[in-house]
Amino acid sequence: DQQVKQNSPSLSVQEGRISILNCDYTNSMFDYFLWYKKYPAEGPTFLISISSIKDKNEDGRFTVFLNKSAKHLSLHIVPSQPGDSAVYFCAAAGGSWGKLQFGAGTQVVVTP
């Protein structure tokens, strides 16, 4: 039973435009959410996180939005760059500092 879902397996966006990645979760106990970026044959790289007490967190070109009532979060990348082409994983955690639940990932391709 997947508690964190990324329903779009892939996303293609033009360089300079906005990339919007979506993530839904089912467990209301989750109170911390993270986004990771992963290149092939490498470990994931932490991008940005958000606590459930906030609805937005921004870091440079990356902004994460959280809608608790909808159990939905999104990652915005503006402007998209070719180096952003990678797989992006959404992750959620909650309770007693436990493990992260990962989504299946979204492959982003930024085209010139």
Place this chain on the structure above:
Amino acid sequence: GAVVSQHPSWVICKSGTSVKIECRSLDFQATTMFWYRQFPKQSLMLMATSNEGSKATYEQGVEKDKFLINHASLTLSTLTVTSAHPEDSSFYICSARGRGTYEQYFGPGTRLTVT
């Protein structure tokens, strides 16, 4: 900051032998380390969680006698794949987390090929 290293980055071994993979947090104390496995075109599968000085907690379906995990210090955890078989061939990734945080920082991964 928050750098995690893994060694080796790739290893080829013969069926029946054992392989040890090291995971180190280089610039912070990792009270908890995690071991994941990733199959091609799939998400990360958590294998086990280890807290420094304690026995590892394995996920359902992961054989603890086959995948031995040791977390002897705040900067080092090891995963030993014992009596490796071709089906153990995979990409193994560790992550580390400091005290009181949710963020996990991942190592670069180890590609294991069992022939």
